Amino acid sequence: MTTDRSPLHPDPFAQAPFFCLLPDRITSLSLESSRPALFARLEHILAMRSNTSGLDRDQEKNLILEEAMLRELLQFSETLAEQKRGTS
């Protein structure tokens, strides 16, 4: 994986012997094209969570986990975009 990885960081955690078990298949980390869908999904989840009466415990827990994931992905995407703007 060589693209969209600036600025370069040291990879101390990649040195754990079992890091090799995590396949590296994607060449770009850009989430730019996914951002609208991520935002839409986040809005949808927030709407669902405002009325949880039809949800069981597991479903509610999964929505919380998904919401947290979406927020981190959007944050990552924003950071990546800022880095790109800074280097261009």
Next chain:
Amino acid sequence: MSTELSTLNKTYGDEDFDRFYAVSRYLIQVGQLHTAEVILKGLTAVRPDKALGWLGRCYLHAFQAEFEELLDAARQGLKAEPRDVGLRIFLIIGLFALGDIAAAGTELGEVGELLELSPPEDAAVYRLYKSQLARYQNQR
């Protein structure tokens, strides 16, 4: 509401999923383990049928010496992809750590067969398998 939930798993296609996994892998690589964990927990919640999310969680559990959780994540992943060598090696690491040498030996046999059928692209995976095999032979 239930109809919306039934389509939840279809929200993320394989391409999206792979890209989100790649982000979590990158975050692990640069040491942002907590953020990686949040993403991986979300991925396994929305797509428990994909082994990659479980692999990432296995890595974090192994790295943080959470071996019961490691075994659980590896077993969940193997439900999705029973022939995944990485998940089986993580399972072996967890079994050794918890002292179940016999079960680790059984899993090593399985991994050996899988590697014979399909050698890994990354030679480091094979070396890791051999190191676990040596560990088993020393402890038996």
